[in-house]
Amino acid sequence: MAEPGRRERLERRVRELEEELARERSGRAAPRARIETMSPEVTDTNPYSRLMALKRMGIVKDYEKIRTFTVAVVGVGGVGSVTAEMLTRCGIGKLLLFDYDKVELANMNRLFFQPHQAGLSKVQAAEHTLRNINPDVQFEVHNYNITTLDNFEHFMDRISKGALEEGKPVDLVLSCVDNFEARMAINTACNELGQTWMESGVSENAVSGHIQLIVPGGTACFACAPPLVVAANIDEKTLKREGVCAASLPTTMGVVAGILVQNVLKYLLDFGTVSYYLGYNAMQDFFPTMSMKPNPQCSDNNCRKQQENYKQKEAARPKQEVIDQEEEIVHEDNDWGIELVSETSEEELKAASGPMPELPEGITVAYTIPNKEENLITEETAAEAEESLEELMAKMRNM
Amino acid sequence: MAEPGRRERLERRVRELEEELARERSGRAAPRARIETMSPEVTDTNPYSRLMALKRMGIVKDYEKIRTFTVAVVGVGGVGSVTAEMLTRCGIGKLLLFDYDKVELANMNRLFFQPHQAGLSKVQAAEHTLRNINPDVQFEVHNYNITTLDNFEHFMDRISKGALEEGKPVDLVLSCVDNFEARMAINTACNELGQTWMESGVSENAVSGHIQLIVPGGTACFACAPPLVVAANIDEKTLKREGVCAASLPTTMGVVAGILVQNVLKYLLDFGTVSYYLGYNAMQDFFPTMSMKPNPQCSDNNCRKQQENYKQKEAARPKQEVIDQEEEIVHEDNDWGIELVSETSEEELKAASGPMPELPEGITVAYTIPNKEENLITEETAAEAEESLEELMAKMRNM
Numbered sequence: 001m002a003e004p005g006r007r008e009r010l011e012r013r014v015r016e017l018e019e020e021l022a023r024e025r026s027g028r029a030a031p032r033a034r035i036e037t038m039s040p041e042v043t044d045t046n047p048y049s050r051l052m053a054l055k056r057m058g059i060v061k062d063y064e065k066i067r068t069f070t071v072a073v074v075g076v077g078g079v080g081s082v083t084a085e086m087l088t089r090c091g092i093g094k095l096l097l098f099d100y101d102k103v104e105l106a107n108m109n110r111l112f113f114q115p116h117q118a119g120l121s122k123v124q125a126a127e128h129t130l131r132n133i134n135p136d137v138q139f140e141v142h143n144y145n146i147t148t149l150d151n152f153e154h155f156m157d158r159i160s161k162g163a164l165e166e167g168k169p170v171d172l173v174l175s176c177v178d179n180f181e182a183r184m185a186i187n188t189a190c191n192e193l194g195q196t197w198m199e200s201g202v203s204e205n206a207v208s209g210h211i212q213l214i215v216p217g218g219t220a221c222f223a224c225a226p227p228l229v230v231a232a233n234i235d236e237k238t239l240k241r242e243g244v245c246a247a248s249l250p251t252t253m254g255v256v257a258g259i260l261v262q263n264v265l266k267y268l269l270d271f272g273t274v275s276y277y278l279g280y281n282a283m284q285d286f287f288p289t290m291s292m293k294p295n296p297q298c299s300d301n302n303c304r305k306q307q308e309n310y311k312q313k314e315a316a317r318p319k320q321e322v323i324d325q326e327e328e329i330v331h332e333d334n335d336w337g338i339e340l341v342s343e344t345s346e347e348e349l350k351a352a353s354g355p356m357p358e359l360p361e362g363i364t365v366a367y368t369i370p371n372k373e374e375n376l377i378t379e380e381t382a383a384e385a386e387e388s389l390e391e392l393m394a395k396m397r398n399m
Numbered sequence: 400m401a402e403p404g405r406r407e408r409l410e411r412r413v414r415e416l417e418e419e420l421a422r423e424r425s426g427r428a429a430p431r432a433r434i435e436t437m438s439p440e441v442t443d444t445n446p447y448s449r450l451m452a453l454k455r456m457g458i459v460k461d462y463e464k465i466r467t468f469t470v471a472v473v474g475v476g477g478v479g480s481v482t483a484e485m486l487t488r489c490g491i492g493k494l495l496l497f498d499y500d501k502v503e504l505a506n507m508n509r510l511f512f513q514p515h516q517a518g519l520s521k522v523q524a525a526e527h528t529l530r531n532i533n534p535d536v537q538f539e540v541h542n543y544n545i546t547t548l549d550n551f552e553h554f555m556d557r558i559s560k561g562a563l564e565e566g567k568p569v570d571l572v573l574s575c576v577d578n579f580e581a582r583m584a585i586n587t588a589c590n591e592l593g594q595t596w597m598e599s600g601v602s603e604n605a606v607s608g609h610i611q612l613i614v615p616g617g618t619a620c621f622a623c624a625p626p627l628v629v630a631a632n633i634d635e636k637t638l639k640r641e642g643v644c645a646a647s648l649p650t651t652m653g654v655v656a657g658i659l660v661q662n663v664l665k666y667l668l669d670f671g672t673v674s675y676y677l678g679y680n681a682m683q684d685f686f687p688t689m690s691m692k693p694n695p696q697c698s699d700n701n702c703r704k705q706q707e708n709y710k711q712k713e714a715a716r717p718k719q720e721v722i723d724q725e726e727e728i729v730h731e732d733n734d735w736g737i738e739l740v741s742e743t744s745e746e747e748l749k750a751a752s753g754p755m756p757e758l759p760e761g762i763t764v765a766y767t768i769p770n771k772e773e774n775l776i777t778e779e780t781a782a783e784a785e786e787s788l789e790e791l792m793a794k795m796r797n798m
Contacts (some may be wrong), residue, residue, distance in 0.1 A: 017416035026787050042483070042644045044503035045517075050605075053646035059603040086649040089508050104443040109450050109488050111481070111510070114532055118444075133513055205456040206449075207671065210685035244648040245441045247452035251661040258654035262681050265650065272606065282661050283458075283671035287686045399646040 034135050038064045038091065047134070048091060060269045067136075069268050070163040070170040072096040074146060074155075074186055076122040078248055079200050079209075080176030081112035082257035087137075088130045090265065094138040095130070097123045098155065100145040110250045124315075138164065147185045156189050172264060173197035176257075178246075187222035188212065191302035192307070200260045205281040206247040208220045209256040211263055211275070217294060217306030219276060224295035224303065252282055433534050437463045437490065446533070447490060450729040459668050466535075468667050469569040471495040473545060473554075473585055475521040477647055478599050478608075479575030480511035481656035486536075487529045489664065492563045493537040494529070495555065496522045499544040509649045538561065546584045555588050571663060572596035575656075577645075580675035588620035589613065590701035593708070597666075599659045605646040606681040608655040610662055610674070614692065618751060623702065651681055688756030 040052035054060040071092055073084050075098040084095055099122040103113045117125040123141035131139060146155040160169045171194055175186045183199065188196045194216050202209040212213060214221055259278055266272045276291035294307050439451035453459040470491055471482050475498040483494055498521040502512045522540035530538060539561060545554040559568045562780040572594055574585045582598065589596045593615050601608040613620055658677055665671045675690035693706050 007406055007409065010406065010413060014409060014412050014416065017413065042505075044505050047504045047507040048503050049513075049644055052648040053644055054648075057646045059604055059606055059646065082653065083508060086653065089510065089649045091508075104442075105446045106443050106448050108446040108532065109490075111484060111488065114528075115446075116531070129513075133507065133517070205458055206453060207458055245448055245452055247456045247458065248449040249453075249661075249664070250488045251657045251664065254481065254485065254653050255657035255661070258650045258657060259684070262648075262650040265648070266681075273684065275684045278684050282665075283689060285658070285672065285674045285677050285686070287684070289684060329430070350639060 067093045070094040072170045072173045074098045075177035078110035078253035079257045086261040088134045097141045175199045204246040206249045210279040211260045212277045217310030220292035221303045223300040224298045466492045469493040471569045471572045473497045474576035477509035477652035485660040487533045496540045574598045603645040605648045609678040610659045611676045616709030619691035621700045622699040623697045
């Protein structure tokens with residue numbers, strides 16, 4: 001008598017546990033099948049309705065084209081993870097993710113990763129989350145450091161052949177790394193391959209950042225104008241002393257990922273104005289923009305080659321075509337003719353600046369150290385200035 | 400013999416299932432205990448090290464203060480959910496979340512919610528995710544529409560009494576709703592309570608957005624300058640026809656949430672310049688700023704009362720204190736004296752504008768319909784302008 005009762009209890013317990021496990025798992029598994037064609041239908045169950053609405057709103061001509069593109073994201077940290085999530089939710093065709101780091105609790109002050117993922121590799125944790133979010137996207141993840149010799153070769157191979165159609169290059173490489181060495185590796189690879197890419201960065205004090213579009217031969221590459229700290233030969237490792245870490249904020253990184261992916265969408269889907277450089281100064285809510293010509297004396301041999309190719313292509317094009325092609329490259333749909341102009345004139349800038357180093361054409365310094373003695377406005381010089389103005393007026397009167 | 404074998408198999412199966420369930424659950428539960436004090440220690444397991452580094456970097460004087468603040472987020476959609484996640488990861492003391500909507504697959508083109516949460520209430524799903532991310536934050540969620548009479552009373556009660564210390568008001572209310580009615584309800588509540596709040600919004604075509612700081616009596620409230628569509632008495636429901644939905648992008652919403660929470664951090668932790676209004680035009684990467692005085696003829700009686708209170712307080716303060724207090728309110732730490740100036744002069748604007756309606760002091764129109772005949776520059780008028788310049792020069796020469 002006792003045996004069957006015990007068996008029944010055990011059988012009931014197995015059923016209960018199996019149900020519980022199924023419930024637990026259903027909460028994590030992707031509850032939708034892959035979707036063959038993006039539909040503009042407005043229903044609660046269509047994950048693409050709000051994106052397809054961009055066509056009806058007159059913003060994007062052909063939103064479905066997003067499914068044909070492949071983007072490589074290098075660095076899946078504070079900016080890269082959110083970048084990958086945004087592209088996944090937008091329904092990008094394929095994502096290649098590169099990172100060699102592990103998720104740590106110390107990353108929890110930025111978006112995307114969750115505490116239970118601590119210890120997993122960033123690319124593995126990201127792929128799991130992103131597949132659940134959108135099973136229509138193809139993922140290819142590489143858990144390695146792109147700067148070592150072997151990995152660099154493999155990285156070059158994958159960005160030149162890893163598109164949706166195997167053997168074709170990716171459409172865009174996004175640099176979301178946090179160090180100079182990795183940026184330089186991406187720059188070297190893209191210069192050699194002629195691969196268009198976008199750079200992103202956040203300052204160590206967490207309150208500024210930027211994004212930048214780099215077209216090999218057409219714009220300055222990362223080696224054309226290296227950051228001052230590197231130009232000054234300061235070893236980057238000395239900046240990362242034990243017990244010292246950079247500050248970071250989910251806000252700044254979210255904004256940088258947002259403006260980066262917005263620039264990607266504008267570039268791939270051909271709408272709005274693609275920014276060459278967009279900065280974010282969080283302290284003052286200031287967003288500087290600029291563009292930079294390549295340095296003919298760039299230390300990267302492939303950059304100089306790409307510059308020659310670019311010039312030859314530009315020269316070979318018939319006049320009308322040049323304009324069309326240029327528009328195609330820069331996506332400058334500027335219907336209202338809005339121009340970004342500096343509020344400071346070149347003369348004012350020169351007067352307030354210190355000695356300028358000799359630089360090749362197209363390169364300018366962000367700032368100089370003003371020579372105080374030269375620029376000090378004493379009462380005497382102010383008086384002189386007044387006098388010469390009056391002299392000028394007098395001359396005009398006598399003209 | 401068969402019975403014990405079966406029992407053993409069942410017992411083994413129960414053990415297996417229990418272990419599997421435990422593994423499944425451990426992957427979702429928060430793997431860290433609550434943290435009593437924020438530490439600046441740089442270890443992989445410290446979720447606050449990168450935030451505490453803001454002190455060492457000279458950005459924030461007292462970062463730990465974040466744990467004393469309570470913020471209410473109204474609307475947990477594309478902007479509100481990311482806003483709540485950023486505040487949670489920053490270690491805010493307490494969050495109050497208000498929403499009455501359910502998660503749908505149609506929300507998956509924006510950050511935060513995941514497909515397996517479809518069908519859950521947004522506040523319930525958000526609370527579950529956010530608690531896992533940071534168990535140090537206190538949550539209070541309300542699954543209702545704040546615009547109905549009963550709920551509005553309850554909403555007023557919670558924002559005036561729901562701080563960490565029960566009975567005290569929240570430090571800030573954030574509006575992340577998507578309709579005029581809900582914004583107006585928040586505006587009414589905050590005007591009555593004298594509660595400072597921030598507004599956010601994203602356009603229906605998904606490519607622009609804004610955030611705004613509203614200090615009752617000190618700045619224009621939402622009723623001081625209602626949107627044109629509402630002023631023109633167009634029923635909002637006619638805009639939401641069946642089969643028509645607004646477009647949305649994770650990029651734009653991520654940027655708006657990022658600049659909103661950045662403004663919240665600057666306001667609460669007293670660093671940088673708090674923006675009164677910051678817009679985001681994604682097509683041109685343009686970020687307009689402005690500030691607006693309250694309308695003395697505002698239709699909201701409580702706004703007019705708050706304006707009187709504000710004026711009296713300003714007048715009652717000793718001169719020096721006024722400056723200090725004003726700085727405290729607006730957080731205008733503008734060390735470099737950066738000023739935002741319009742690139743268009745008032746005269747230029749007037750010349751290019753149509754007839755201006757009569758408006759109370761402090762209110763301006765965003766644009767007017769130019770009177771084409773008056774502004775048409777014919778060859779004749781251009782010639783006249785040239786002539787008068789020459790006349791002027793001639794007069795100067797003859798002076």
